[in-house]
Amino acid sequence: MDNQKKVAVIIVAGGSGKRMNSPVPKQFLMLNQKPVLAHAIQPFNESPRVHQMILVVPEKDVTYCQVDIVETYQFHKVTNVVAGGSERIDSVKKGLEAIEETVDYIAIHDGARPLIHQEDIERVFDKALETGGAILASQMTDTVKKIEEKGEIVGTLPRSELVLAQTPQIFCAEWLKNAYRCFPPGKVATDDASVLECAGYSVHTVCGKHINIKITTSEDLEIAAYTLNRRSGENENRHRF
Numbered sequence: 207m208d209n210q211k212k213v214a215v216i217i218v219a220g221g222s223g224k225r226m227n228s229p230v231p232k233q234f235l236m237l238n239q240k241p242v243l244a245h246a247i248q249p250f251n252e253s254p255r256v257h258q259m260i261l262v263v264p265e266k267d268v269t270y271c272q273v274d275i276v277e278t279y280q281f282h283k284v285t286n287v288v289a290g291g292s293e294r295i296d297s298v299k300k301g302l303e304a305i306e307e308t309v310d311y312i313a314i315h316d317g318a319r320p321l322i323h324q325e326d327i328e329r330v331f332d333k334a335l336e337t338g339g340a341i342l343a344s345q346m347t348d349t350v351k352k353i354e355e356k357g358e359i360v361g362t363l364p365r366s367e368l369v370l371a372q373t374p375q376i377f378c379a380e381w382l383k384n385a386y387r388c389f390p391p392g393k394v395a396t397d398d399a400s401v402l403e404c405a406g407y408s409v410h411t412v413c414g415k416h417i418n419i420k421i422t423t424s425e426d427l428e429i430a431a432y433t434l435n436r437r438s439g440e441n442e443n444r445h446r447f
């Protein structure tokens with residue numbers, strides 16, 4: 207990757223986590239002694255390629271995040287903690303408003319994805335710098351069924367043509383800002399690549415690890431805790447031998 211290019215990262219953590227059904231938004235739940243959100247920020251804060259980070263959080267949690275996340279964990283690359291909007295795309299728009307004008311590339315990562323690997327960040331950044339836009343995506347390994355509302359199968363989808371979109375998603379700053387500017391009000395987009403697709407930009411995929419899960423339910427939190435325990439065990443063993 208061209209290290210001359212300035213990369214900014216928007217961490218979107220402005221959701222309420224309805225599907226988790228917990229009084230505390232899922233991004234603030236503790237996962238192996240650290241909030242989910244802190245796990246998600248850390249590898250970007252440590253990447254020498256990242257110039258600036260913007261943290262987007264629920265309006266009522268801005269001060270908590272500034273003090274208990276940014277200052278406590280010394281995330282020195284986070285320049286702004288801003289209030290999010292009602293949908294994910296509204297939160298990304300708020301993040302875009304806080305980014306320095308001189309930034310060349312902008313990555314967006316879910317604050318609810320705490321298991322992202324440093325090497326996957328580097329691989330998707332490389333692809334975006336080569337092509338203009340790239341996202342991490344994982345292969346599907348189960349057969350995919352289309353169902354009707356009562357759960358009855360109405361068809362089987364061609365799995366070889368499908369992948370699961372993850373984050374980070376990274377784009378040339380001009381493309382991303384333009385695509386968000388042109389995105390029709392009221393139209394639904396659940397990720398950033400869809401916003402670029404709608405504006406006609408071509409976006410590439412980079413094969414990501416299944417384990418880069420988005421914490422959505424308590425089952426995901428259990429998987430994440432188990433994975434982090436294993437990773438810290440592996441690190442201890444590496445230091446021992």
Ligand SMILES: Nc1ccn([C@@H]2O[C@H](COP(=O)(O)OP(=O)(O)OP(=O)(O)O)[C@@H](O)[C@H]2O)c(=O)n1
Nearest residue numbers: 218219220221222223224225292293297317318
């Ligand atoms: N208005 C919103 C909605 C979502 N997000 C963020 O986008 C990421 C992916 O969204 P999702 O997993 O759907 O989070 P929630 O909207 O919080 O979850 P739910 O749909 O269960 O309410 C999360 O890091 C979430 O905090 C956001 O910044 N602003």
Ligand SMILES: C[C@](O)(CO)[C@H](O)COP(=O)(O)O
Nearest residue numbers: 294316371372373396397420
């Ligand atoms: C951005 C995303 O995580 C990519 O998989 C996903 O689309 C977010 O969707 P959600 O419905 O907001 O969880």
